[in-house]
Amino acid sequence: MDLFTAMRTFVEVAQAGSMNAAALKLNVSGALVGQRIAGLEDHLQAKLLNRTTRQQKLTDFGESYLEQCKDILELVNFSEGKASDQTRQPQGRLRIAAPMSFGTSALMPALKDFTEIAPEVEIELTLSDKNEDLIADGFDAAFRIGTLEDSDLMYVQLAPYKMLVCASDTYLEQHGKPQKPSDLDHLRAVLFSKTGRKPWRFKNGTDEISWSPRANTSVNSGQAVRVAAKTGMGIAMLPETLVKGDIAEGKLVQVLSNWNLPEQPMALIYHSDRYRPQRLTTFIDFVRSVFKHHHT
The missing domain is CATH 3.40.190.10 (Periplasmic binding protein-like II)
Known part of the structure; x- marks a missing residue:
């Protein structure tokens, strides 16, 4: 038995969904496809497919072996430098x-x-x-x-x-919109618990200011901090990628936009x-x- 041919046949059968469909794609008979799969199962001493007259399904071992076959065949094509357009398709x-x-x-x-x-x-x-x-x-x-x-x-x-400081419009109307970091002193923050109460470090040109947030709430999810800020629980320092949509829609308002927070x-x-x-x-x-x- 040609092991690589049998492995390629098995991959085609798994991807095509049936032996007959794989046979058409490989341009061989369905009987030959069946012989190759049976030979491969005999070689491995393990069942790859559970087959009925209507359908086939990979066994648990067949699922893991399929991934190994793909990796091995891709490596063979890579080392030989003869991969066809079909086998170059990442999978x-x-x-x-x-x-x-x-x-x-x-x-x-x-x-x-x-x-x-x-x-x-x-x-x-x-x-x-x-x-x-x-x-x-x-x-x-x-x-x-x-x-x-x-x-x-x-x-x-x-x-x-990049991080931003933001809050809901309602919260800012009630407590005032800060114009400089020291204006944050009378505001409450909602914190991401992984970073805890570490100071927020602001920079504007040569001016650098550290502010230690006061918070009643900390949570271990950035999404939850975002929701808390939107509901008016306080100000929050959040990733730009997480809140830019809310800011564009007016659900959150960025504050201290002329002050930069350190980028990571x-x-x-x-x-x-x-x-x-x-x-x-x-x-x-x-x-x-x-x-x-x-x-x-």
Whole structure:
């Protein structure tokens, strides 16, 4: 049995949905396709497909083996340098980690365009405000906000993560709109609990001011802080990407717009393997174009 041919046949059967459909695509008989799958199952000593007269379904082992086949066949094509246009189409599962607010407000809307560029790639996105370990947790790539630690991982520098101070119009009408950081002293803040009560550092030209927020409420979700600010619970420091829509619609009002808050560097990190699956290369290029860093 030609193992690579059997693996390619299995991938086609899984993607086509039936042996007959795969046979048409491969231009071989349905009987030959069945023989290849049976030979592969015999070789593996495991069942890949559960088949009835009406349908077929991958077994649990078949699902995991399918991803391995895609990776192996892609690597073979890569090393031989003879990939056809069909096999160059990125495919397989891509496991990505991203911070909650950025992932929800910026990454998810952008992923629609990526799925059109790479329709055969299955995205598995994990949103978490802890830094996931790429190796231990099995991720292909992860977005990082803040200064990167020294490691052997590769990275792409993205546009900095910009923060704004905002509040609802109702809250500002009741308590006054601050014109300078010291005007914040009589206002309450809603805080993102990960950053806690760290001072908010403002800069305007050569002037730098640190302000320690007073808060009755802190919460471990940027989205929840956003909702609290919109309902008039107080002022909030939130990512621009999370609130720019609310500001445009008048649901939130940016304050102290002439004072800048420190921007945090943002990057996409990924493994430094010599061989990189086409799906990951395509994703890296996509992220670089969408969230590109403008050098000054």
